[in-house]
Amino acid sequence: MKLDSQDLADLAVGAAFLGTGGGGDPYIGRQMVQICLDKGLEVDLVDPDTLKDDDFVIPTAMMGAPTVLVEKVPSGEEAVHSLKRLERRLGRTATHTMPIEVGGINSTIPLVVGARLGLPVVDADGMGRAFPHLEMETFGVYGVPGCPMVVSNEWGDSALIEATDNRVMEWLSRGVAIRMGGAAYIAEYAMSGADVKRTAVPRTMSLAIRIGRMLREAKASHRNPFDALLGLLPDTLYHYGRIIFAGKIADMRRETRNGFSLGTARIDGLGRWKGVMEIEIQNENLIARVGGEVRAIVPDLICIMDSETAEPITTENLRYGQRVTVMAVSVPEIMRTPEALAVFGPSCFGLKEPYVKIEELPA
Amino acid sequence: MKLDSQDLADLAVGAAFLGTGGGGDPYIGRQMVQICLDKGLEVDLVDPDTLKDDDFVIPTAMMGAPTVLVEKVPSGEEAVHSLKRLERRLGRTATHTMPIEVGGINSTIPLVVGARLGLPVVDADGMGRAFPHLEMETFGVYGVPGCPMVVSNEWGDSALIEATDNRVMEWLSRGVAIRMGGAAYIAEYAMSGADVKRTAVPRTMSLAIRIGRMLREAKASHRNPFDALLGLLPDTLYHYGRIIFAGKIADMRRETRNGFSLGTARIDGLGRWKGVMEIEIQNENLIARVGGEVRAIVPDLICIMDSETAEPITTENLRYGQRVTVMAVSVPEIMRTPEALAVFGPSCFGLKEPYVKIEELPA
Numbered sequence: 176m177k178l179d180s181q182d183l184a185d186l187a188v189g190a191a192f193l194g195t196g197g198g199g200d201p202y203i204g205r206q207m208v209q210i211c212l213d214k215g216l217e218v219d220l221v222d223p224d225t226l227k228d229d230d231f232v233i234p235t236a237m238m239g240a241p242t243v244l245v246e247k248v249p250s251g252e253e254a255v256h257s258l259k260r261l262e263r264r265l266g267r268t269a270t271h272t273m274p275i276e277v278g279g280i281n282s283t284i285p286l287v288v289g290a291r292l293g294l295p296v297v298d299a300d301g302m303g304r305a306f307p308h309l310e311m312e313t314f315g316v317y318g319v320p321g322c323p324m325v326v327s328n329e330w331g332d333s334a335l336i337e338a339t340d341n342r343v344m345e346w347l348s349r350g351v352a353i354r355m356g357g358a359a360y361i362a363e364y365a366m367s368g369a370d371v372k373r374t375a376v377p378r379t380m381s382l383a384i385r386i387g388r389m390l391r392e393a394k395a396s397h398r399n400p401f402d403a404l405l406g407l408l409p410d411t412l413y414h415y416g417r418i419i420f421a422g423k424i425a426d427m428r429r430e431t432r433n434g435f436s437l438g439t440a441r442i443d444g445l446g447r448w449k450g451v452m453e454i455e456i457q458n459e460n461l462i463a464r465v466g467g468e469v470r471a472i473v474p475d476l477i478c479i480m481d482s483e484t485a486e487p488i489t490t491e492n493l494r495y496g497q498r499v500t501v502m503a504v505s506v507p508e509i510m511r512t513p514e515a516l517a518v519f520g521p522s523c524f525g526l527k528e529p530y531v532k533i534e535e536l537p538a
Numbered sequence: 539m540k541l542d543s544q545d546l547a548d549l550a551v552g553a554a555f556l557g558t559g560g561g562g563d564p565y566i567g568r569q570m571v572q573i574c575l576d577k578g579l580e581v582d583l584v585d586p587d588t589l590k591d592d593d594f595v596i597p598t599a600m601m602g603a604p605t606v607l608v609e610k611v612p613s614g615e616e617a618v619h620s621l622k623r624l625e626r627r628l629g630r631t632a633t634h635t636m637p638i639e640v641g642g643i644n645s646t647i648p649l650v651v652g653a654r655l656g657l658p659v660v661d662a663d664g665m666g667r668a669f670p671h672l673e674m675e676t677f678g679v680y681g682v683p684g685c686p687m688v689v690s691n692e693w694g695d696s697a698l699i700e701a702t703d704n705r706v707m708e709w710l711s712r713g714v715a716i717r718m719g720g721a722a723y724i725a726e727y728a729m730s731g732a733d734v735k736r737t738a739v740p741r742t743m744s745l746a747i748r749i750g751r752m753l754r755e756a757k758a759s760h761r762n763p764f765d766a767l768l769g770l771l772p773d774t775l776y777h778y779g780r781i782i783f784a785g786k787i788a789d790m791r792r793e794t795r796n797g798f799s800l801g802t803a804r805i806d807g808l809g810r811w812k813g814v815m816e817i818e819i820q821n822e823n824l825i826a827r828v829g830g831e832v833r834a835i836v837p838d839l840i841c842i843m844d845s846e847t848a849e850p851i852t853t854e855n856l857r858y859g860q861r862v863t864v865m866a867v868s869v870p871e872i873m874r875t876p877e878a879l880a881v882f883g884p885s886c887f888g889l890k891e892p893y894v895k896i897e898e899l900p901a
Contacts, residue, residue: 260700330702330706331702332699332700332701332702332703332706332710333699333700333701334697334698334699334700334710334714335697335698335700336695336696336697337623337695337696337697337698338695338696339693339694339695340695343693343695346717347695347697347714347717347718349717350713350714350716350717351697351710351713351714353713354709354710354712354713355710
């Protein structure tokens with residue numbers, strides 16, 4: 176499937192939704208791919224089922240705090256550089272690239288890499304959403320090592336990390352990314368086509384495009400965009416969703432620390448929504464509570480959207496006074512196994528609350 | 539020249555002297571090499587003049603804060619691992635290893651690597667003393683790139699850094715070393731035999747052994763060890779030295795920050811030495827002042843020695859109440875050129891005072 180400008184616009188919106196607040200500003204990523212299209216380059220998204228078992232896929236991404244990215248816009252060459260270094264280390268040429276997460280800029284970095292190198296991009300990812308750590312990938316959960324991996328910056332400096340464990344990879348590469356100014360570009364989890372089919376969350380890129388298109392079309396035809404979106408979900412691996420709160424942002428606390436955007440959003444309820452919702456953020460929205468009661472918890476999606484336009488709002492764009500609607504969505508089963516929860520469940524973020532599926536939480 | 543246990547004991551003392559307080563505890567490094575000798579391995583130190591121009595030398599070292607090293611003793615395999623990774627990256631096998639600095643543990647790490655791999659160790663280094671930063675090497679001053687370089691830890695994790703500049707190499711690899719617990723093991727500045735002869739400070743290892751032997755023999759024959767040492771210098775590239783102060787350590791301030799040991803030593807004068815000497819430390823002794831007047835300044839050596847035994851004292855072993863004698867020594871001319879001072883002169887450490895050779899400073 177060759178993507179056009181409209182697809183990119185829809186992808187930016189849908190990826191911001193699936194990114195649950197994280198993954199960086201979708202606008203910047205979209206512009207980077209648009210420049211490729213304007214140059215006549217092709218962006219080719221391919222279904223994971225079309226992969227041959229011995230295809231060789233190198234995922235590419237940005238790592239760092241989204242708040243930094245807004246001030247330090249990438250050229251697109253950084254992630255290409257990382258992929259090329261990794262190819263040289265492995266002595267093998269990639270047949271495809273792929274996202275490691277769906278969300279904001281990391282849905283688009285592999286599109287830029289694919290366009291520049293003439294590589295198709297696999298319609299799948301390793302998080303099924305956005306997560307703050309590189310070990311939090313279904314690839315690793317199901318046995319694909321993240322290393323060797325490469326981190327590069329815009330000056331052509333790079334570090335090739337060979338860690339014995341994906342958590343150590345995250346720890347060391349994050350140290351490099353911080354010293355590269357808080358944002359850097361990576362290639363990691365190189366794997367076979369067979370491993371992609373076994374370990375990736377499939378069709379998340381095309382789902383993001385469908386979500387963006389659905390919201391756009393609902394708006395154009397004056398339908399309720401939230402209803403339209405909730406109507407789309409049962410037909411996908413993210414089969415369940417509901418609105419868990421709506422109100423006005425009363426307080427935003429945020430800081431950038433150790434290379435992450437941390438914060439808390441407080442939302443005063445409006446209309447039928449009573450009380451105050453507090454959403455804790457570590458790059459992404461992790462947990463939503465009202466009066467101390469959990470209303471949704473990681474890894475399920477917690478999406479803060481503009482109440483008027485249904486536009487998903489990334490954490491760095493949350494502002495005092497915005498009227499927002501919060502939607503929670505179930506994640507695919509591959510992300511809800513005990514193995515997966517051991518890597519990106521609530522306890523991995525220091526949360527005391529156990530994981531309870533959104534379908535099973537009281538509304 | 540095959541080194542024996544006595545040479546190692548002498549080297550530890552002499553390297554602590556040339557290290558001007560830095561380079562780590564000499565005892566730990568000496569034990570690491572002794573274990574190699576006990577296993578029947580050979581430690582072969584070779585003169586740089588014996589190198590063929592197309593020999594291939596990979597220097598090895600520890601990087602990090604000496605204060606950390608005392609608590610996290612290396613096995614010796616870490617630096618071997620870094621050298622092997624670098625060989626793989628460069629597609630070439632090292633004919634020799636070499637120190638990057640003479641001082642404490644970094645005089646001995648290459649001996650361990652050489653013994654384990656059966657490689658001769660070049661009798662030369664890249665600092666002619668100890669310095670806190672990896673770009674502060676005569677290798678780099680005279681055009682040898684530090685990268686690609688490898689940082690490894692005791693678990694077999696590594697990062698291969700390819701930086702466009704030796705300062706960036708230092709910055710990125712330091713970030714990795716900090717995340718490896720504050721001490722890590724490196725291979726860097728891979729170079730030809732011709733480049734060693736052109737850029738290294740020659741015969742610093744054998745000089746350290748000579749210094750250690752001289753101090754030992756002076757003690758055994760009840761000669762004044764300070765006089766003996768000052769008598770040795772004119773015959774070396776470090777041709778000038780003098781005692782600049784003696785007294786009692788009245789105050790030690792120190793902290794470990796950003797992977798470095800920072801501090802200040804205050805010494806109250808005794809006997810003919812009036813006033814208070816303050817010595818500023820960044821891993822090494824950088825500047826000695828009395829009443830604000832400079833008595834010695836980097837890159838010249840500032841060595842704090844036990845007043846009784848003339849044992850050089852590394853910064854982490856300085857203690858309140860110790861009676862110490864401070865000796866300043868001129869460094870080789872290769873370390874005093876404008877190019878060299880631009881990389882490791884006083885301004886590189888944030889000092890306002892210009893470099894004045896110890897020979898030209900008022901006593």
